[in-house]
Amino acid sequence: xxxxxxxxxxxxxxxxxxxxxxxxxxxxxxxxxxxxxxxxxxxxxxxxxxxxxxxxxxxxxxxxxxxxxxxxxxxxxxxxxxxxxxxxxxxxxxxxxxxxxxxxxxxxxxxxxxxxxxxxxxxxxxxxxxxxxxxxxxxxxxxxxxxxxxxxxxxxxxxxxxxxx
Amino acid sequence: xxxxxxxxxxxxxxxxxxxxxxxxxxxxxxxxxxxxxxxxxxxxxxxxxxxxxxxxxxxxxxxxxxxxxxxxxxxxxxxxxxxxxxxxxxxxxxxxxxxxxxxxxxxxxxxxxxxxxxxxxxxxxxxxxxxxxxxxxxxxxxxxxxxxxxxxxxxxxxxxxxxxxxxxxxxxxxxxxxxxxxxxxxxxxxxxxxxxxxxxxxxxxxxxxxxxxxxxxxxxxxxxxxxxxxxxxxxxxxxxxxxxxxxxxxxxxxxxxxxxxxxxxxxxxxxxxxxxxxxxxxxxxxxxxxxxxxxxxxxxxxxxxxxxxxxxxxxxxxxxxxxxxxxxxxxxxxxxxxxxxxxxxxxxxxxxxxxxxxxxxxxxxxxxxxxxxxxxxxxxxxxxxxxxxxxxxxxxxxxxxxxxxxxxxxxxxxx
Numbered sequence: 216x217x218x219x220x221x222x223x224x225x226x227x228x229x230x231x232x233x234x235x236x237x238x239x240x241x242x243x244x245x246x247x248x249x250x251x252x253x254x255x256x257x258x259x260x261x262x263x264x265x266x267x268x269x270x271x272x273x274x275x276x277x278x279x280x281x282x283x284x285x286x287x288x289x290x291x292x293x294x295x296x297x298x299x300x301x302x303x304x305x306x307x308x309x310x311x312x313x314x315x316x317x318x319x320x321x322x323x324x325x326x327x328x329x330x331x332x333x334x335x336x337x338x339x340x341x342x343x344x345x346x347x348x349x350x351x352x353x354x355x356x357x358x359x360x361x362x363x364x365x366x367x368x369x370x371x372x373x374x375x376x377x378x379x380x
Numbered sequence: 381x382x383x384x385x386x387x388x389x390x391x392x393x394x395x396x397x398x399x400x401x402x403x404x405x406x407x408x409x410x411x412x413x414x415x416x417x418x419x420x421x422x423x424x425x426x427x428x429x430x431x432x433x434x435x436x437x438x439x440x441x442x443x444x445x446x447x448x449x450x451x452x453x454x455x456x457x458x459x460x461x462x463x464x465x466x467x468x469x470x471x472x473x474x475x476x477x478x479x480x481x482x483x484x485x486x487x488x489x490x491x492x493x494x495x496x497x498x499x500x501x502x503x504x505x506x507x508x509x510x511x512x513x514x515x516x517x518x519x520x521x522x523x524x525x526x527x528x529x530x531x532x533x534x535x536x537x538x539x540x541x542x543x544x545x546x547x548x549x550x551x552x553x554x555x556x557x558x559x560x561x562x563x564x565x566x567x568x569x570x571x572x573x574x575x576x577x578x579x580x581x582x583x584x585x586x587x588x589x590x591x592x593x594x595x596x597x598x599x600x601x602x603x604x605x606x607x608x609x610x611x612x613x614x615x616x617x618x619x620x621x622x623x624x625x626x627x628x629x630x631x632x633x634x635x636x637x638x639x640x641x642x643x644x645x646x647x648x649x650x651x652x653x654x655x656x657x658x659x660x661x662x663x664x665x666x667x668x669x670x671x672x673x674x675x676x677x678x679x680x681x682x683x684x685x686x687x688x689x690x691x692x693x694x695x696x697x698x699x700x701x702x703x704x705x706x707x708x709x710x711x712x713x714x715x716x717x718x719x720x721x722x723x724x725x726x727x728x729x730x731x732x733x734x735x736x737x738x739x740x741x742x743x744x745x746x747x748x749x750x751x752x753x754x755x756x757x758x759x760x761x762x763x764x765x766x767x768x769x770x771x772x773x774x775x776x777x778x779x780x781x782x783x784x785x786x787x788x789x790x791x792x793x794x795x
Contacts, residue, residue, distance in 0.1 A: 253646060253676060253683045254614070290450070290680045329613075331680030339690035341448075345680035347612040362528060363501070365465075365472050371531040372517050373501060374554035376439065378535060380546030 255334040255342040256280040263350055269298055270350055273318040274330045278309040282334050285309055287317045290329040298322040306332075326350065385422040385508070386479050387413035389487050392422045412489035415477055421509055430491035433475075435466060437534065437545030438485045439502045441559035442552050444618045446677035448684045451618060456549065458484025459559055461513075461566045463505045466490055469497040469536055479508060492539045500534040500545060504562040510573065512582035513565050515558050519586040519593040519607050527586055530558035557617030561585050561608055564620050568627040571668045576734060581634055587617055597622055599629040606630065614678040621674045624665030625658075632660055637742040639753025647685070649694070649705035652755035659711025659756070660737065662687060663719075667730055672716055687712045688720065693783040701785050702750045702757045710782050711756050717777045718770075725773040736762040747792040760786050765794035 256279040264271045274287060285306040291297070300319030309315065321328075331345025363371045385394035390407040406413045406424035412432075414425045439459040444451040464486045466475040475498060476490030486500070504515035518527025532550040537543055550556045565583060572580040584605040586593065593607035597616045600607065606626045609616050616622050632638050640657035649655070662685075666672050672688035691713055698704040721727035740746060740762035741754055747765075750757030760778065764771070771788065778786050 253685070255683070288680055329679035331678060333681050337690055339686040341682070341684045343676075343678060343681040343683045345613055345678040347679055363467075363472060363531070363533075365467070365474065367474070370528045371501065371503060372528040372555070373531045373533050374550070376502075376532040376534055376548035376550050376554065378546060379440075379549050 253342055255285070255332050255344040256282070257285070257332050257334070257344050259330065259332065259344060259346050261330060261346065261348045263348065268322070270321045270323075271318060272321065272328065272330075272348065272350075273316055275314055275316045276306065276309075276332050277314040278311055281311045282309040283337075284335045286333045286335075287315075288331055288333065289319055290331075291321070292326065292328070295321060295323050295328075321350075385510070386481060387415070387422055387487065388481070389413070390489065392424055394422055414489075415479070415508065427489060427491045430493045431541070433490050433492045433539045433541060433543075434488065435490075435498075435500060435537070435539065435543040435545060436485065436487040437500065438483065438547045439464075439480055439532070439550065440484055440547060441532075441550040441563070442556040443560050443563075444552070444677075446619045446621065446675045446682065448673065448675060448682055450681045451677045451679065454552070457560075457563060458482065459502055459550070460484065460563060461506050461508070461511050462559075462562060463503045463507060464488065465501045465503070466498050466539075467501055468492070469499065475539075479506065496539045497536050498539050499536050500548075501531050502550075504530040504558045506562075506566075511566060511569050512580070513562060513569065513585070514582070515562050515565075515585040515587060517558075517586070517588045519588050519591050519610065521586075521594065526584070530555050530587075532559070555589070557589060557610065557615070558587055560618055560620075561587055561606075561623060564623045565606075565627065567620075568624060568630070568668055572631065575730065576631070576635065576738065578635055578738075580630075583630060589615075597626065599626040599633075601629070601633040604630065604634075612679075614676070616676070619676050621665055621669050621671070622676050624668050625661040625674065626665075627668065628661035628664035629657065631664060632657060632737070635738045635742070637746070637754050639755075645708055647692075647707055647709050649707050652703065652706045652751045652757070653753040655706035655708045655711055656755045656759065658708035659706075659715065662708065662712040663715035663733075666712070666716065667719065672720075685709065687716045691781045693781075694785070696779075696783045696785050698785070702787060704785075706756060706784070710784065714756070714777050714782055714784075715759075717781070718774070722773070722777055722781065725770075725776065728768075728770065728773075732763070732766075732768040733759075736766055736768065740766050745795050747794075749792055756784070757786065761792055764791055 258277040260275045262273045287304045289302045297319040304317045306315050327349050329347050334342045361373050363373045392404045392413040394402050411424040412427045415422055440456045443455045443457045459480050460482050462480045464478045466488050475492050476488045478486050478488045480486050506513045516527030516529050534545050534548050550559055569580050572578055587608040589610045592609045592611040597609045598607050638657045639653045645658050672686055674685040676683040692707045692710040715733055719730045778784050
């Protein structure tokens, strides 16, 4: 079974046109912007190192404001467990500018993990800030688009659906 | 033409905002049900050239529900109210169109010669009279166009008189995030029709995996476009409450009046016009989502705000009085409490608040108090102007629980 006549936009010419357009269309259109983003007021920094077949991951948390209570969480790929260190660590209150470091050691070369901090302000409000850490040096990449052009000129960014039957 | 509908096999089903549902069986007429454009809607029509063909199946997408602890396990949800094409292999000619049903099923009748191979493609787009939605892939506005609509394709098949493609799953890697955005907007548009009894204008969304819009996640009123971030450390394509907050802005700008200057906000006291617009967005988003929890999930956790608990308290003795900076959470909490009740007071429902917001604020009866422009003070004035009453409850919620010094004694005249 094959998919219809898709036309992946991969050519060098297409890329060049894309980049020229990027420059020309860089300015924001006028009008109000209504953004919403509520993140914990912390700075996060991760360092990783490999030795003896394990990966050491160290997350530094620096408070940008006085925090009532903070907790660090690591989320690993399914099936990956830490050799040393806990997936969740309660830091307690942090004063403004204070830094803490939390480390775990992984026995498998996981491709990526997520790390984050919860700051609990009370029963009605919790703020989180997280990051995705890659351990093999590769950044996450979006899949290459398959652009289908219909005779009407309409373009579709098509991915295959998986049959469950 | 305020008609929406769909094809239920050979039966065309149409309904207006106030009219009864009309079902017409096309089969006895030797016709098929097809969408014939916004001006006509869903009607019986002769089948196109070639032999009569039929293909059916069901599209599902993978969803990661946003929870208070982060993104939950993968679920499968139906692709609702989405445009479906049958495309001929080779030249991508459109052989037939339809929309998915509420359960994700599709049933297409079309004409084609024997031996033709085709695929069924479902789009994050709807152009019916009831739903005008388009989810495209240019969140950074660097495409030189409005972007390309996301879609998912079945495997190729040889067209027959009756082909069943079974269940087709759109995975996260296959762009399921775009289908969750489409699904969330359909939920919002249903609310617009059913609760507000209004016809929503066309709505756009822009999202691509791993890409972050210049405004992160936001709504732009000039283009009626919702931008959704796909950035790896905090993507929003599964954060329904975040998107429904932005959908609240869509409703506010479409059917009410906002004087918000826009820009950054984080819940701390700010410009009252900004606070009112943002608070309304959170309130209506939570109302559509049927939960007081505003959840912004990431791969490692979630930011959570509960607008039904712990009132955000203003400064009753602030020398600025009713013109003091206001927290958007205080606005959202007050609106939620009015609708859902508070200690000693029963829930009033949402219709009173929506009446004020959608009928009073944009009307000639609107009288500006508080700061210049629409703010929470004007909402409360409109509440009483529209005869919603319940002053003891409003005093309890606004003045006592939230400490906002609303002046009940100086209500403006109400024409």
